[in-house]
Amino acid sequence: MSDIILPSTLDPLPRDFFAQPVLQVARECVGKLLISRIGGVEVISRIVETEAYRGPDDRAAHSYRGRRSIRTEVMFGPAGHAYVFTLYGIHAAFNLVTGQLGEPEAVLVRAVEPLRGFDHIVARRGSRRTRFELTNGPGKLCEALGITKQHNGVDVTQGELTLAWAPRVNVKRSPRIGIDYAGAWAQKPWRFFEPENPFVSRVPKRNQ
Numbered sequence: 001m002s003d004i005i006l007p008s009t010l011d012p013l014p015r016d017f018f019a020q021p022v023l024q025v026a027r028e029c030v031g032k033l034l035i036s037r038i039g040g041v042e043v044i045s046r047i048v049e050t051e052a053y054r055g056p057d058d059r060a061a062h063s064y065r066g067r068r069s070i071r072t073e074v075m076f077g078p079a080g081h082a083y084v085f086t087l088y089g090i091h092a093a094f095n096l097v098t099g100q101l102g103e104p105e106a107v108l109v110r111a112v113e114p115l116r117g118f119d120h121i122v123a124r125r126g127s128r129r130t131r132f133e134l135t136n137g138p139g140k141l142c143e144a145l146g147i148t149k150q151h152n153g154v155d156v157t158q159g160e161l162t163l164a165w166a167p168r169v170n171v172k173r174s175p176r177i178g179i180d181y182a183g184a185w186a187q188k189p190w191r192f193f194e195p196e197n198p199f200v201s202r203v204p205k206r207n208q
Contacts (some may be wrong), residue, residue: 002113004166006013006044010035012162018079018098022105025098026052027192031169034112037160038146043117045135046166049110049193051176053095054121056104060182064102074153075104082161084142084152091139096156096163097167110177110191111136113199114144121145137201169194176200 010033012044018025029050055075061160074083075097083095083106095106112135115119121144125134135141142148147161148150156162173189174176181185195202 004046004116006033009164010044010162010164012157012164015078016079017163018096018156019100020098022052022054022098023190024049024105025096026107026190027171027173029109030165030171030192030194031166033164033166034109034145035162035164036145038151041117041120041146043145044115044119044172045141046110047109047111047163048113048159048197049191049201051108051110051192052190053106053108053202054190058182058188059185060108060176060179061104066104069158070102072104075106076102080153080155080157081102082147082151082156085150086149090208092142092148092151093138094145094151102144108138109141110138111193111199111201112141112145113197132198135200136199171195176185 029047032047034045034047049096053061055061065076074081078101079098081097083097084092087093095108097106099105114135121134125144135144154161171192172195174191175187175189176191
């Protein structure tokens with residue numbers, strides 16, 4: 001899938017990485033490795049697109065105005081945990097809780113580039129799609145990696161779903177996608193992506 005050489009060790013990123021401000025984490029996640037060992041099947045991918053959601057001020061965030069519910073409670077907890085919700089009642093979306101305790105912020109992982117375990121991705125997603133369509137969206141990558149709502153709240157600094165270090169890459173930014181309801185907040189350039197990477201979900205008309 002890629003000529004990227006994986007590091008010899010895949011030690012999980014520490015909690016301190018996720019405890020940084022959400023915009024910083026969202027940017028620094030681009031290029032990092034996402035490792036899924038769900039169901040005993042190892043799939044390694046590289047994050048190529050993220051979005052930051054900075055509640056409770058952010059009108060696009062589920063935690064806007066400090067809303068707390070069974071669904072969003074994990075966002076108020078410690079950094080380094082997964083926040084997984086369902087898009088349109090069908091597809092899972094994988095987020096990383098960031099910041100300090102009580103700050104309900106999260107990074108949505110929008111797209112990844114498969115590096116290892118491609119056969120397992122095809123088995124989960126089906127073979128009728130092009131390779132670029134297998135993981136170029138939040139719901140697609142969750143299906144490909146085996147992530148479901150059952151993984152809401154899991155600790156991503158250990159266990160079967162982790163992030164690992166990788167060399168920094170060039171990153172550009174643009175407004176987030178599909179949040180017109182958020183008014184002026186929809187124009188915040190809080191989407192981060194690796195330019196020219198074919199696995200990015202959507203290329204903006206005007207990169208910033």
